[in-house]
Amino acid sequence: MDAKRNDLLTGFYEKMVLINTVESSLLNLFAEGLLRGTVHTCLGQEAIPTGVCAALEPGRDIVCSNHRGHGHFLAFGGEARPLIAEIMGDASGVCRGIGGSQHIQLGNFYSNGILGGMSPVATGMALAEKRKGSGGVVVQFLGDGALAEGVVSEAFNMAALWSLPILFAVESNGFAQSTPTALEHAGKLSARGAPYGIPITELDGNDVLAVHAAAQEAVGAARGAGGPQILFMNTYRLGPHSKGDDPRDPAEIARHAEQAPIPRARAGLDPEWCDTTDHRIAAEVAAIIQGIRSARIAAQ
Amino acid sequence: MNAPLPASTTYAKSLNAALLEMMREDERIYFLGEDILDPYGGAFKISKGLSSAFPDRVITTPISEAGFTGLATGMALRGLRPIVEIMFGDFLAIAADQIINHMAKFVTMYGRDLEVPVVVRTPMGGGRGYGATHSQSLEKIFLGTPNLTVVAPSHAHDPGQLLRNAVALGRPVLFIEHKMLYPETLLASGGALMIEPLTDEPFPTMLMKNFSRGAADVLIVAYGGMSRLLAPLARQMAEEEINLAIALPALLSPMTVAPLLPLAAQCGRVLLVEEGTTGFDWGAEVAAQLYAATYKTLKAPIARLASRAEIIPTSTAGENAMLVGAADIESKILELLA
Numbered sequence: 206m207d208a209k210r211n212d213l214l215t216g217f218y219e220k221m222v223l224i225n226t227v228e229s230s231l232l233n234l235f236a237e238g239l240l241r242g243t244v245h246t247c248l249g250q251e252a253i254p255t256g257v258c259a260a261l262e263p264g265r266d267i268v269c270s271n272h273r274g275h276g277h278f279l280a281f282g283g284e285a286r287p288l289i290a291e292i293m294g295d296a297s298g299v300c301r302g303i304g305g306s307q308h309i310q311l312g313n314f315y316s317n318g319i320l321g322g323m324s325p326v327a328t329g330m331a332l333a334e335k336r337k338g339s340g341g342v343v344v345q346f347l348g349d350g351a352l353a354e355g356v357v358s359e360a361f362n363m364a365a366l367w368s369l370p371i372l373f374a375v376e377s378n379g380f381a382q383s384t385p386t387a388l389e390h391a392g393k394l395s396a397r398g399a400p401y402g403i404p405i406t407e408l409d410g411n412d413v414l415a416v417h418a419a420a421q422e423a424v425g426a427a428r429g430a431g432g433p434q435i436l437f438m439n440t441y442r443l444g445p446h447s448k449g450d451d452p453r454d455p456a457e458i459a460r461h462a463e464q465a466p467i468p469r470a471r472a473g474l475d476p477e478w479c480d481t482t483d484h485r486i487a488a489e490v491a492a493i494i495q496g497i498r499s500a501r502i503a504a505q
Numbered sequence: 506m507n508a509p510l511p512a513s514t515t516y517a518k519s520l521n522a523a524l525l526e527m528m529r530e531d532e533r534i535y536f537l538g539e540d541i542l543d544p545y546g547g548a549f550k551i552s553k554g555l556s557s558a559f560p561d562r563v564i565t566t567p568i569s570e571a572g573f574t575g576l577a578t579g580m581a582l583r584g585l586r587p588i589v590e591i592m593f594g595d596f597l598a599i600a601a602d603q604i605i606n607h608m609a610k611f612v613t614m615y616g617r618d619l620e621v622p623v624v625v626r627t628p629m630g631g632g633r634g635y636g637a638t639h640s641q642s643l644e645k646i647f648l649g650t651p652n653l654t655v656v657a658p659s660h661a662h663d664p665g666q667l668l669r670n671a672v673a674l675g676r677p678v679l680f681i682e683h684k685m686l687y688p689e690t691l692l693a694s695g696g697a698l699m700i701e702p703l704t705d706e707p708f709p710t711m712l713m714k715n716f717s718r719g720a721a722d723v724l725i726v727a728y729g730g731m732s733r734l735l736a737p738l739a740r741q742m743a744e745e746e747i748n749l750a751i752a753l754p755a756l757l758s759p760m761t762v763a764p765l766l767p768l769a770a771q772c773g774r775v776l777l778v779e780e781g782t783t784g785f786d787w788g789a790e791v792a793a794q795l796y797a798a799t800y801k802t803l804k805a806p807i808a809r810l811a812s813r814a815e816i817i818p819t820s821t822a823g824e825n826a827m828l829v830g831a832a833d834i835e836s837k838i839l840e841l842l843a
């Protein structure tokens with residue numbers, strides 16, 4: 206591996222471990238009763254937020270996220286502490302504890318918990334950026350299940366019709382909550398944007414370098430007046446849909462765990478450095494959570 | 506904020522002129538909707554001339570009401586000021602998720618106030634034989650939605666000025682226009698009628714009186730297209746020496762009855778009229794608020810009129826029987842005074 210590739214991979218590895226550590230900690234906090242409501246983690250899908258957001262220009266580009274958005278937030282430059290505080294309902298959170306896990310906004314980052322609902326909103330943002338001549342590109346993350354929502358098709362149509370600078374980043378993990386893809390989608394799911402003339406790239410969403418390369422190309426095309434783009438990224442969710450039951454076969458999950466983005470990236474890196482990195486990030490996240498807990502206790 | 510009305514313009518022309526003016530003054534304003542381009546100029550011709558004057562900022566959309574309503578929200582979040590036309594108010598049902606769960610939520614859902622300057626304009630109401638899915642007054646579904654301002658000018662208002670105020674608000678506004686008002690000449694004081702604003706707000710309540718001496722016998726509170734029935738009725742009743750004070754709020758939600766209280770207390774007889782179907786309606790909220798504030802001075806229970814809770818028939822006879830009409834209002838007034 207050349208040096209540049211190695212630099213990229215180490216950076217991505219750190220980001221993916223941060224996302225993974227935050228997500229695992231959130232599940233623990235939920236089990237402890239320190240989180241209310243719900244929490245959707247992207248365990249096993251860390252390569253997509255990491256690779257895609259690394260292709261963006263913070264300050265100029267925009268991310269629209271969904272219910273499974275913590276990874277998008279962290280990968281787009283959001284800090285772990287205000288994110289965790291937000292999800293814990295703490296007033297020091299990024300949205301003062303009012304938004305919670307699914308409703309987060311900071312700078313050019315916007316998320317909402319209505320599946321597919323952000324597709325037309327993101328498309329409108331792309332229209333605005335195009336008209337303002339900002340050169341900004343909008344990325345909308347959406348799951349495979351959300352592709353069944355009508356407004357997503359409406360957004361594909363409008364984005365293509367007006368040649369808008371938007372990337373629809375599909376995280377296809379084979380499930381929507383408990384329902385496997387085969388039970389809810391007819392036809393070829395990865396071809397959904399094709400009738401509108403939107404270029405689609407289907408790829409292995411667990412290969413962070415491949416995701417990054419594809420995102421760079423797609424974002425570049427969108428920025429260069431190439432109109433909307435779709436990345437259809439195949440991945441697998443290793444954690445439960447939200448905080449609870451997982452009806453899937455544990456053997457199936459274990460099989461996929463070997464192919465997850467973090468072990469895949471690790472295979473190309475120095476294992477000792479990886480261990481050190483893992484420990485450092487674990488300690489950092491633990492300290493953040495300890496800090497929020499102590500502040501809470503002190504306030505009581 | 507509310508300039509005097511230009512003489513004898515129609516409801517439709519007032520809106521059209523305001524749109525042309527606003528788009529000339531403010532480059533952030535975009536106009537979106539179905540079939541809005543010239544020479545057609547929109548199903549009700551409100552956008553006539555707009556696309557010729559501002560070809561880049563008037564965008565004809567696919568038939569995707571949820572899609573282009575969401576689109577407008579995205580544009581508003583990024584600094585533009587879109588005005589959306591929904592061809593028939595009935596189709597708001599399709600855009601409801603985008604209005605309730607996106608547009609209105611973004612205002613405060615993220616723990617601080619975001620500017621979401623979108624105006625969604627749409628014609629509501631029956632009277633033209635369009636039948637069950639093109640004649641409704643569905644605004645009641647949206648009343649009480651946090652962060653959503655619902656405005657419905659009567660033709661005693663200057664609808665164009667109210668539209669300007671809606672765009673200036675910086676928050677989502679649902680702007681309801683009764684389709685039967687479009688060809689009506691805007692009302693001004695004259696003959697038996699005196700019209701004046703009761704409040705000085707961006708979306709004022711107009712007061713229409715059919716008497717110059719003495720006190721009101723009945724206070725009528727109504728909105729939007731009901732002014733078309735009430736103005737002739739008020740003139741007629743002036744001859745019968747029945748004194749009517751007719752309050753026409755333009756702001757349906759959020760709503761306070763505070764400006765109505767002196768009048769309600771003074772006459773003690775109140776009638777609420779709306780065209781939407783009866784039950785869980787605007788009048789229920791107005792009545793509840795009025796009761797709480799004026800029950801000691803009421804001389805009769807607050808009376809309410811709305812249309813029958815049925816689908817709207819296409820036939821003239823069927824539509825007339827189903828929708829609230831001038832005769833229903835007249836007999837309710839007489840009942841209150843009996």
Ligand SMILES: Cc1ncc(C[n+]2csc(CCOP(=O)(O)OP(=O)(O)O)c2C)c(N)n1
Pocket residue numbers: 272273318319320321347348349350351352376378380381382
């Ligand atoms: C409009 C809407 N319908 C249903 C839900 C409940 N829900 C939350 S996540 C989810 C599954 C989503 O599947 P997918 O889009 O594939 O994303 P994933 O969870 O797999 O990341 C469902 C049904 C919702 N939040 N919004």
Ligand SMILES: [Mg+2]
Pocket residue numbers: 348349350376377378379380381382
């Ligand atoms: Mg999925």
